Amino acid sequence: MSVYDAVEIESLHGGPADLAQYRGKAVLVVNVASKCGLTPQYAGLERLHAQYAARGFTVLGVPCNQFMGQEPGTSDEIAEFCSATYGVTFPLTEKVDVNGEARHPLYGNLVDTADAEGHSGDIRWNFEKFVIDASGSVVARFSPQTEPDAPEVITAIEAHLPK
Incomplete structure (x- = not known):
């Protein structure tokens, strides 16, 4: 099943993010989170987005405040921080829960995928990454500590760019 089927999420600025557009x-x-030790990964995510956007790729940032309250801001504060600090141009959704009873359905579709170490299930921390292919299937998962420009992330993205 495609992660885009029957999954609704709002954009950071309000209104539907329309996952079907992907x-x-x-x-x-x-x-993502603005006050995390891994927050500098925003720079690498923006570089990936810029490098591959013309080839049918996007980063989709999903703010979450479940890990030690590291994304406490409002939508406007998050947007301003991302733009001013890291020049983020990729889309961001509303702030959601990625674990627990209130887990957003998008993450309900993602967490069953295992990473290279075999971890599946709950998100471990901010900046956990999932590669979705052109049909909406989850094809790879990477730990929060894996940098956006790590060779394994680049390989997974390039393997699933539209032809």
């Missing part, structure tokens, strides 16, 4: 593209979905 059909036919490769997407890197990342739960």
